[in-house]
Amino acid sequence: MDPLSDIMNLISARSYVTVGLAAGDKWSAQFSPFDGLKVICIRKGIFWLKSGENETWHELKSGDGIILTDGETFSMCTKNGDKKTLINSKELTHTKDLGIINYGDDTNVLLAGRMSVNQLGNQLFKKELPAVMPFSTGSSTSSTLNWLLKQLLQESTTQGLGTIVASNHLMHLIILEILRIWIITNEDTQSGWFNAIKDDRIAKTISVIHQNPSKDWSLSELAEISNLSKSGISQKFNQLLGLSPLKYVTYWRMQIAIKALYQGNTSIKDIAFSLGYNAESTFSTAFKRVHHISPSAYRENIEHTS
Known part of the structure; x- marks a missing residue:
């Protein structure tokens, strides 16, 4: 996709x-x-x-x-x-x-x-x-x-x-x-998703990340996919998305997690495993780092407002 x-x-x-x-x-x-x-x-x-x-x-x-x-x-x-x-x-x-x-x-x-x-x-x-x-x-x-x-x-x-x-x-x-x-x-936007996917090399890399969010990606692997050096892909990601390639992997996982928390009753443990985390605590730490709230608290907020 x-x-x-x-x-x-x-x-x-x-x-x-x-x-x-x-x-x-x-x-x-x-x-x-x-x-x-x-x-x-x-x-x-x-x-x-x-x-x-x-x-x-x-x-x-x-x-x-x-x-x-x-x-x-x-x-x-x-x-x-x-x-x-x-x-x-x-x-x-x-x-x-x-x-x-x-x-x-x-x-x-x-x-x-x-x-x-x-x-x-x-x-x-x-x-x-x-x-x-x-x-x-x-x-x-x-x-x-x-x-x-x-x-x-x-x-x-x-x-x-x-x-x-x-x-x-x-x-x-x-x-x-x-x-x-x-x-x-559009030539006005300098950063963001929509501008990043105009760059064929970054679009290809993003697409591969999206297809395999649970994979334990390395910077070398992502650089090879993009046909850029490790410093080159890091510079491009930071310029276009404001994140390093590996931080983008985490960011994308956390967006998938948000959707999963909204959509159903999948346990937080199962969401964590589906995104490549071996422990619920590790996933919760990553989630809180991105969204400034724990996944359990986030789910409680959804239940209270729905």
Whole structure:
């Protein structure tokens, strides 16, 4: 499996269509906070969007879109919509037909969806992605994205057999494709997972670590996989991830451990053994070093808040 797929699986990423929306030129609304990623794709007309307390309005034309990662309230309007008096979208008069919520007419049309993730995913997105990520289907890198959006619009408006499953799968592919494009083209980020996997040598090494988290890796082995010297791979990992290669092995194990603690009743001892630790105490020490809390206390916190 490749590093991006590993990350998507680790954060339990699941995507689904939330709504198709149509509105006239004098429409505006405010939308509630959300978890994960929110994606909005303009298929017809022009919309304006601002996120949270930021007063910047982003113009989105047909073929444009935006991903929101901060989970905050956001506002939208059309050409002549009121940007000052914003009413929650649920309170506005509307009709719903064939998967599209209509606020008057279809002069302007958008499709929206969301990628839900676990707690680690929310932390990752807020840390490594900008709060607002505009994209366009008109660029040379977005032919696949444009095709996926056309398929999604067709599914949303025809409501055929299996349309919910098909639409949700298409939305997952759409968000993944947007992330791919951003990772490939973004030059602003200097460190972090998404920047690290752009380096083929580091991506290969990370992938091997992810596939074998329980292995007792040595720096020499990881250097050989990356085709770098021991000092070279150490420098690259520290530059891109802020961790040495061997500390990254521990860090990845502890992320797997977090997911295991959330998902089920697997004993801490069994989690420790599955990650290559011969003793629960050794695992607990490593877990506390990374997460600043023992695994047993972490599990108790989950039980108290669930």
